[in-house]
Amino acid sequence: MYNPLLLAAVSKKEIEMYETLKAGLTFEFDYTVPESKTVPYIYPEAEEFQLMPKVFSTGFMIGLIEWACVKFVLPKHKKKLSQQNEYRPIICKSAYV
Numbered sequence: 001m002y003n004p005l006l007l008a009a010v011s012k013k014e015i016e017m018y019e020t021l022k023a024g025l026t027f028e029f030d031y032t033v034p035e036s037k038t039v040p041y042i043y044p045e046a047e048e049f050q051l052m053p054k055v056f057s058t059g060f061m062i063g064l065i066e067w068a069c070v071k072f073v074l075p076k077h078k079k080k081l082s083q084q085n086e087y088r089p090i091i092c093k094s095a096y097v
Contacts, residue, residue, distance in 0.1 A: 027072040031064060 035041070038054035 021073070025072075027068070029068040029071060033060075037064075 033056045035054060037057060037060040039052040039057045040050050040054060042057040042059045043049050
């Protein structure tokens with residue numbers, strides 16, 4: 001079954017789409033971080049960021065996590081998602097090892 005707290009914004013009709021999203025599923029997504037995704041590049045106009053080391057930016061990391069979640073969910077649910085008239089949140093957790 002589903003957790004009503006996590007899927008509160010989803011109608012009962014749409015629950016079918018989420019039945020295939022169960023705890024324990026895995027997905028691998030490899031990405032090499034280019035220099036353009038480091039801290040100084042997140043806001044080039046921010047002088048303070050230009051002083052920071054060129055490490056993977058938290059802002060870009062959030063976008064990367066979203067991208068990985070979409071790549072995982074979309075192939076399984078593309079048809080159902082395209083039939084929706086409005087945005088429905090999909091909660092995707094990520095773990096780093």
